[in-house]
Amino acid sequence: MADELPNVLLLGPPSVFKSYERQFSEKFHFLKPKESSIPLHQFLSNHAGSVKAAFCSASVPITSDILQILPELRFIMTSSAGINHIDLHECRKRGVKVANAGPIFSEDAADMAVGLLIDVLRKVSAANRFVKAGLWQQNGVYPLGLKLGGKRVGIVGLGSIGSDVAKRLNSFGCIISYTSRNKKAHVKFPFCLTIQELAAKSEILVVCCALTDQTHHMIDKNVILALGKNGIIINIARGAIINEKDLLDCLQKGEIGGVGLDVFEHEPDVPEQFFELDNVVMTPHHAVMTEESFRNIYELVVGNLDAFFSNTPLMYEVV
């Protein structure tokens, strides 16, 4: 019966596949290079004739090399909102459609951004360690935190996630500005043309933009120094938007107040120097990892693969 199901190449695989493997497998026949002893390129060559659709996570680069091995490929569904791992130029050239998670993860990502920000400002994780170490009884008073309300927050990238962050922080009384590829016509918040300008007028930066050639290492030493030594940066977008070496250097020199990082330049490798700093809060690329978003992405992926094979319109097509 599996032979009658449409073939889908599985790359990664995405975490949502593991959660819904049984349900996915009732609808499609997945080709799994990860479970094969054959090297990836050989595996792809062997199945080149039958692979029309692929389902991938953000952790697997879909390069022009890979696309060349798969001449029949016509659709890539990524489980991520980010699409920086896919060679979109090559996809366009080859007539390969690409769809992503659209705004499915936006609210969860925005919630995590706010959670990390409150954690850094109010020292939640560090205070939790303080209590668990029995230091409350021993030392008494714990250092003061900083109030969220009234803080000048710069949103870096006012797409779906950035807008959800702004909406939330607005309810806390924050003063929002943003930078984005373009000034948004119907947005009341002040727009800054450059990240440098945004950092100079902000106390907090929340990074919500896509990773592109333009945003790679966009937040470097200059931006951090413009934000100032009490400044806070939250990153729930992609690690490489921040120059991690510059950030670590500034943290070690006290040139920045604190950071909340869900993403890193070389995941899952995190520079161990971060671990010793109480003003650094880290989560393992977990901003969108909820039971609810996984249910939603499962339904989207099944719907889009069905749509592709029945030649009906895709949701969240980006190429």
Added chain:
Amino acid sequence: MADELPNVLLLGPPSVFKSYERQFSEKFHFLKPKESSIPLHQFLSNHAGSVKAAFCSASVPITSDILQILPELRFIMTSSAGINHIDLHECRKRGVKVANAGPIFSEDAADMAVGLLIDVLRKVSAANRFVKAGLWQQNGVYPLGLKLGGKRVGIVGLGSIGSDVAKRLNSFGCIISYTSRNKKAHVKFPFCLTIQELAAKSEILVVCCALTDQTHHMIDKNVILALGKNGIIINIARGAIINEKDLLDCLQKGEIGGVGLDVFEHEPDVPEQFFELDNVVMTPHHAVMTEESFRNIYELVVGNLDAFFSNTPLMYEVV
């Protein structure tokens, strides 16, 4: 010169006094039993004739015993929003005015409630430990969290803090209900007459009410079981509103999903059994501890002591 300043009895002392000691001491002459080798009751007797005003923290019970020793006392300024440590009945009888922090701490307390809630739902502190222990590289995927949006949240006590919590959680898409001494006339959220009813219809309880004889141990095993085994409780009010023994028992039996606790029944003592549980996030009675709120409370206390000694109206007079 200190002799010309009005005497103020200092009990606790409040943390804000330590932060602003120099400024406070330029305006008032503080009598400090904590720094004296004389026992408290003897110290109070010695100064009974000259103590008209006291400045205290929530950690010092102002009992009828203490009030009897101080027949000239006419004003108690507490640095806290809670007033459960003061025998208000005795104060009324003796014509002692009492003022508290009013709504000065409300926003900070509400921010911390939201921070603790996101931490518990999205496992922020636990995920931070996971990264710091190097387990991301080793184990890979971290367990899924739960989405905040769409959750049914019951606010326990819709005063100043509870209203600020509701306003914030509304922006995350939560579905709010509340219980309070009385149904609020101009509030759109559904009202529940009892905590049991609120727990039964909620997935999350956020405790924001005052500690009184009526609210002592209001959240017990029955309420926790009504909330259900995936339920979450956040407490930024007073520890004794929850029966801590029942709570611990339910946590150990998996009869509740998780808790975020800023307050405990016997602070700074925290049952060590809490420390081992990944679904428990604790802060050391720190919900209002920000630089900004300390500045505000400093200004309020100085203003109220000035007002008392010059016989002009007090801010946030509760008795």
